[in-house]
C-alpha cells in the first residue's frame with residue numbers, strides 16, 4: 001500500500017481492535033491506542049447473532065460466552081411475553097471479549113500502545129496525537145467521548161446520548177434475559193446472565209436522566225429477580241443515542257480521518273445494541289483504507305447501518321409511549337404469528353425497514369389470534 005501508513009487508531013474496543021486486526025492482516029502498519037486494557041467496558045455484553053457473525057472466529061473460540069435462548073419482556077403494566085430464540089444472544093464478559101480482540105490485532109501484527117490519548121491536532125497534513133506521534137490517517141474508535149470525534153466532528157450533545165446505571169451480579173443465574181419497561185422512561189431495565197456474572201442496568205435519554213431515580217428503579221427490579229443478592233461494580237455511563245436528524249448532521253469521515261462504532265454514533269437508539277455495528281464499521285473502514293477511498297466508507301455506512309439506525313430513531317419516537325408498549329405486549333403475548341415476527345426481528349433476520357410492511361401483512365392474523373386468546377381466557 002504505497003503512501004499509506006502508519007494508521008493511527010484511537011480506542012481499542014471492538015471497533016478499533018477489529019480495524020487494527022484487519023489492517024495488520026492487509027499489511028498496513030497501524031498503531032492502536034487503548035486507555036483501559038484491564039477494565040470491562042460498561043455493557044450488557046450481549047452478542048446478537050449478527051454480532052457473533054462479525055466476530056473473528058479465533059475471538060469467538062477464546063471468549064467464554066453464555067448462549068441464552070429466552071427473552072422475557074415486561075411492560076409498565078406488568079404484562080409479559082417470552083421470545084424463544086432459535087439463534088441465541090451470547091453473553092460475554094466485555095473485559096475478556098475486548099482483550100481477545102486486541103490480542104487478535106497484536107497477533108496479526110498491529111502495534112498496541114496502552115495509553116490514554118489526550119490531544120489530537122492537525123498540523124502540516126498530519127494528525128498529531130499527544131503532541132508527538134504523527135499519522136497521515138487517523139481513525140477514531142474511542143467510544144461516545146472519543147477524542148478524535150470531539151476534535152474533528154465535535155462532541156455529541158446530551159440530546160444524542162443515553163445515560164445508564166448498571167451493576168454486575170456474581171454467579172451463574174437462570175438462562176433468561178429480562179427486559180423491563182417502566183412508565184415515564186424512554187428506555188428500559190435489563191438483566192443479562194453472563195458466564196460468571198449477570199449484567200443488570202437501566203438506560204434512558206441523558207437529558208433529564210436522574211441517577212437517583214434510576215437506581216431506585218434498578219434496586220426494585222433486582223429485588224424482584226434475585227432477592228437479597230448484593231450487586232457490585234456499579235457504573236454510570238453514557239452511549240450514543242442519535243436523533244433522526246443527527247445521523248445526517250454528524251460527519252463520520254473527512255479528509256484522511258474516519259470514525260467507527262460508538263464514536264460515529266452507531267448505536268441502536270431503541271435497543272442500545274452497538275457491538276455488531278462497531279465490528280461492521282471496522283470491516284468497512286478497513287476496506288476503504290485499503291482501497292484508498294474513504295468516501296466509500298461513508299456511502300457504505302449510509303446504505304447499511306446508518307439507514308437502519310435512522311429508521312430505528314424514527315420508530316423510537318413511538319416505541320416507548322405507554323400505549324405502544326401496552327399494545328405491543330398484548331399482541332406479542334396473544335399472537336403466535338406476531339411473537340414469531342418479533343423473534344425473527346430480535347435475531348436480526350428482519351430489518352427495521354421490513355418490519356412495518358411485515359407487521360401490516362401479519363396484522364389480520366395477529367388480531368384474530370389475540371382476540372381468540374382473550375376469548376379463550378374468559379371462556
Ligand SMILES: Cc1cc2nc3c(=O)[nH]c(=O)nc-3n(C[C@H](O)[C@H](O)[C@H](O)COP(=O)(O)OP(=O)(O)OC[C@H]3O[C@@H](n4cnc5c(N)ncnc54)[C@H](O)[C@@H]3O)c2cc1C
Pocket residue numbers: 010011012013014015016033034035036037041042043044045046047048051098115116117118141142143144145146147164166201203237238239260261262263266267272273274275276278
Ligand atoms: C450500559 C451499556 C450496555 C450495553 N449493552 C450492550 C449489549 O448488550 N450489546 C451490544 O451490542 N451493545 C451494548 N452496548 C453498546 C456497546 O457497548 C457499544 O456500542 C460498543 O462497545 C461500541 O464499541 P466501540 O469499540 O465503538 O467503543 P467502546 O467499546 O466504547 O470502546 C472504546 C475504547 O476506546 C478506549 N478509549 C476511550 N478513550 C480513549 C483515549 N482517549 N485514548 C485511548 N483509548 C481510549 C476505551 O478504553 C475503550 O476500550 C451497551 C452500552 C452501554 C453503555
